[in-house]
Amino acid sequence: MATESRIEQAYRARTRRSAELARAALEVLPSGITHDSRHLPPYGPYVERAEGARKYDVDGNSYIDYFGGHGALLLGHNHPAVLKATQAALARGTHFAANHADEIAWAQQVIDMVPSAQKVRFVASGTEATSMCLRLARAVTGRRKVLRFKGHYHGWQDDMTTGYASHFDGTPVRGVPAGVAANTVLVEGGNIPGLRAAIAANPDIAAAILEPLGAATGMLPVGTQFLEALREETARAGIILIFDEVITGFRVSPGGAAGPDIDGQDRRWRAARRCGGRADRHP
Numbered sequence: 001m002a003t004e005s006r007i008e009q010a011y012r013a014r015t016r017r018s019a020e021l022a023r024a025a026l027e028v029l030p031s032g033i034t035h036d037s038r039h040l041p042p043y044g045p046y047v048e049r050a051e052g053a054r055k056y057d058v059d060g061n062s063y064i065d066y067f068g069g070h071g072a073l074l075l076g077h078n079h080p081a082v083l084k085a086t087q088a089a090l091a092r093g094t095h096f097a098a099n100h101a102d103e104i105a106w107a108q109q110v111i112d113m114v115p116s117a118q119k120v121r122f123v124a125s126g127t128e129a130t131s132m133c134l135r136l137a138r139a140v141t142g143r144r145k146v147l148r149f150k151g152h153y154h155g156w157q158d159d160m161t162t163g164y165a166s167h168f169d170g171t172p173v174r175g176v177p178a179g180v181a182a183n184t185v186l187v188e189g190g191n192i193p194g195l196r197a198a199i200a201a202n203p204d205i206a207a208a209i210l211e212p213l214g215a216a217t218g219m220l221p222v223g224t225q226f227l228e229a230l231r232e233e234t235a236r237a238g239i240i241l242i243f244d245e246v247i248t249g250f251r252v253s254p255g256g257a258a259g260p261d262i263d264g265q266d267r268r269w270r271a272a273r274r275c276g277g278r279a280d281r282h283p
Contacts, residue, residue, distance in 0.1 A: 148210075
């Protein structure tokens with residue numbers, strides 16, 4: 001405890017301006033933060049600028065950035081090529097609210113990299129993407145339920161909160177109607193017998209959704225064998241399979257977790273081809 005106390009004292013001494021901003025944030029932001037990942041006792045540093053692999057806070061401290069913009073900054077902060085392209089785009093305008101050629105090129109690039117993508121819909125957030133996926137699955141199948149895996153994160157909409165962090169037993173999170181939570185079927189990731197039993201007991205499942213590397217971006221892995229079994233069981237039951245690659249897309253490989261392994265073998269999707277189906281998901 002004494003060691004922790006010295007570390008905290010040193011941190012406070014070096015981040016006095018961040019402490020002031022943290023106190024001000026408590027007056028205008030719930031919990032004083034804009035994203036749960038920024039919760040850091042006694043308070044998080046307030047970043048002023050970033051370059052390459054480092055961030056610099058308002059007190060002049062330098063940090064190695066292992067977060068990488070929630071995983072999106074594959075090339076680090078202010079990479080010259082990215083900065084040049086961004087500046088060129090801004091010079092042409094900030095919000096056309098109209099069709100433009102770049103969106104076609106962008107969509108084609110996604111289709112070229114992602115094995116299962118045939119067409120692309122651009123959305124504003126991962127939560128919006130998974131919400132649309134589930135709505136589409138229900139419309140196509142005429143079913144109501146969604147098969148979820150404990151600890152897998154798919155956004156904060158009502159359908160996706162049950163079974164994420166605190167209510168693994170299926171009881172609804174505060175503010176979520178019990179009727180919504182009742183449409184969630186929860187299974188342990190990697191549990192093939194449990195998966196088969198859940199599908200057999202619930203003929204009203206419209207979609208199954210998961211993080212393909214496992215919960216917390218692979219910290220609790222599910223394995224290729226489980227993914228192949230999931231593809232086979234969902235195809236057999238007419239369930240739409242959704243790979244949520246909001247985090248893993250273009251990061252674990254250019255094609256995401258569904259893309260080829262390093263040796264070029266597309267192992268994760270052999271079962272999809274074997275079943276004569278494909279995995280429906282958003283990129």
